Amino acid sequence: MSIDRAVLAFAGFMVLASVLLTHFVHPGFVWFTVFIGVNLIQSAFTGFCPAATVFRKLGIRPGTAF
Numbered sequence: 001m002s003i004d005r006a007v008l009a010f011a012g013f014m015v016l017a018s019v020l021l022t023h024f025v026h027p028g029f030v031w032f033t034v035f036i037g038v039n040l041i042q043s044a045f046t047g048f049c050p051a052a053t054v055f056r057k058l059g060i061r062p063g064t065a066f
Contacts, residue, residue, distance in 0.1 A: 002062060003055050003060050003061070006060050007049055011036065011051070018036060
């Protein structure tokens, strides 16, 4: 799995988790979803993604390897 795919999978998981937390735990968790969205937008414009940095340190390699 490449870093790009790992980041996409992680972002999708986090969005789903935040929606479930908002629905089942407390409506205030909607701000967690907003944070994830803002982070995705800023990484699209700046190229900086904290999750990609963490995945790189965990040994996931860039590229298209599956």
